[in-house]
Amino acid sequence: MKREGILFVISAPSGAGKTTLCKEVIDILPNLRHSVSYTTRKPRPGEVHGRDYFFVAAEEFRQMVEDGEFAEWAEVHGNLYGTAVRTLEGYRANGVDVILDIDCQGARQLKERYRGGVFIFILPPSFAELHRRLDSRNSDSAEVIQRRLDNAAGEIRESRWYDFIIVNDLFTKAVEELKAVLVAERCRASRVLETVGELFEI
Amino acid sequence: MKREGILFVISAPSGAGKTTLCKEVIDILPNLRHSVSYTTRKPRPGEVHGRDYFFVAAEEFRQMVEDGEFAEWAEVHGNLYGTAVRTLEGYRANGVDVILDIDCQGARQLKERYRGGVFIFILPPSFAELHRRLDSRNSDSAEVIQRRLDNAAGEIRESRWYDFIIVNDLFTKAVEELKAVLVAERCRASRVLETVGELFEI
Numbered sequence: 001m002k003r004e005g006i007l008f009v010i011s012a013p014s015g016a017g018k019t020t021l022c023k024e025v026i027d028i029l030p031n032l033r034h035s036v037s038y039t040t041r042k043p044r045p046g047e048v049h050g051r052d053y054f055f056v057a058a059e060e061f062r063q064m065v066e067d068g069e070f071a072e073w074a075e076v077h078g079n080l081y082g083t084a085v086r087t088l089e090g091y092r093a094n095g096v097d098v099i100l101d102i103d104c105q106g107a108r109q110l111k112e113r114y115r116g117g118v119f120i121f122i123l124p125p126s127f128a129e130l131h132r133r134l135d136s137r138n139s140d141s142a143e144v145i146q147r148r149l150d151n152a153a154g155e156i157r158e159s160r161w162y163d164f165i166i167v168n169d170l171f172t173k174a175v176e177e178l179k180a181v182l183v184a185e186r187c188r189a190s191r192v193l194e195t196v197g198e199l200f201e202i
Numbered sequence: 203m204k205r206e207g208i209l210f211v212i213s214a215p216s217g218a219g220k221t222t223l224c225k226e227v228i229d230i231l232p233n234l235r236h237s238v239s240y241t242t243r244k245p246r247p248g249e250v251h252g253r254d255y256f257f258v259a260a261e262e263f264r265q266m267v268e269d270g271e272f273a274e275w276a277e278v279h280g281n282l283y284g285t286a287v288r289t290l291e292g293y294r295a296n297g298v299d300v301i302l303d304i305d306c307q308g309a310r311q312l313k314e315r316y317r318g319g320v321f322i323f324i325l326p327p328s329f330a331e332l333h334r335r336l337d338s339r340n341s342d343s344a345e346v347i348q349r350r351l352d353n354a355a356g357e358i359r360e361s362r363w364y365d366f367i368i369v370n371d372l373f374t375k376a377v378e379e380l381k382a383v384l385v386a387e388r389c390r391a392s393r394v395l396e397t398v399g400e401l402f403e404i
Contacts, residue, residue, distance in 0.1 A: 184386035
């Protein structure tokens with residue numbers, strides 16, 4: 001029997017490194033996909049429509065909200081972000097595990113909707129290091145960076161209700177830890193019994 | 203702030219490979235120790251008193267039970283096994299994680315006593331393979347092997363209430379999975395916040 005795909009929801013303040021971490025574990029682990037979100041923000045250099053995000057106009061996004069097409073959506077730093085129900089359900093029904101790289105507001109909506117979801121928060125090692133990373137990204141204005149920093153403290157307090165917290169100090173260690181959480185959740189008894197229970201008459 | 207050590211409790215039917223698996227992860231992971239149990243069974247070739255078990259007489263064991271020195275104890279296949287409270291508390295207070303390699307009866311006692319314990323069950327890939335492994339061990343009589351097999355079905359049904367189940371089909375994969383569970387549990391939000399919460403005022 002094939003089990004249902006697991007939803008892994010990953011949040012972090014901007015600059016904590018979640019996008020890079022997610023890409024890395026998707027490269028390493030089989031049967032794991034990135035759920036591509038919709039957004040109204042402008043693409044950054046190198047970002048590809050349909051791979052990193054579906055970049056859409058605000059009007060189109062609003063229409064999708066009205067039509068109930070989103071499992072979660074939120075406004076973050078003045079832009080809209082959302083995950084389509086269709087995307088998630090398609091993976092889950094096929095037993096494919098999905099990583100969602102979304103903010104705390106969206107994560108909260110999914111926490112209520114999907115009981116079996118696994119919620120992971122990525123922390124920077126310190127506020128000072130977060131500032132340094134945002135500066136070195138060179139893609140945002142000083143004003144945007146300041147706004148992200150102001151928001152970070154509030155976002156970090158949200159980490160309390162997540163299942164796991166990974167401190168992204170040393171990148172290779174953070175990758176190992178994120179991978180461990182994903183592999184461990186696949187070994188959760190309720191999930192393993194879905195597939196091998198019958199064999200042992202459990 | 204130093205967090206309390208985690209209790210990892212591992213059970214499996216004889217022959218599922220739990221002793222070897224535990225040794226392997228203890229070699230790989232830092233800050234992890236094997237909790238040495240007391241037993242009244244005779245040492246197998248190669249087993250060392252104080253490393254594999256504390257081998258004691260039945261009378262001494264009974265006295266320890268009476269004195270409340272055991273966090274758990276059980277009779278398994280006609281022998282007595284127990285974990286001393288002193289052993290566990292010593293590690294926990296020092297922030298050292300401990301692996302206990304014990305049977306389901308003992309595990310149940312710990313489940314009630316230690317809320318934060320992590321319970322892991324190792325399954326053989328099949329009953330046929332379990333039989334093959336017990337045969338090849340060459341240390342037990344045919345009668346003992348049959349008794350172990352008879353008990354296995356009942357023990358395996360206990361896996362339902364464990365937190366994680368690892369199927370020991372391919373040894374290297376099982377090691378990876380057991381290691382993942384241990385690393386992931388160290389990343390559990392409640393535990394990480396014990397150490398980094400203050401830094402971020404969470």
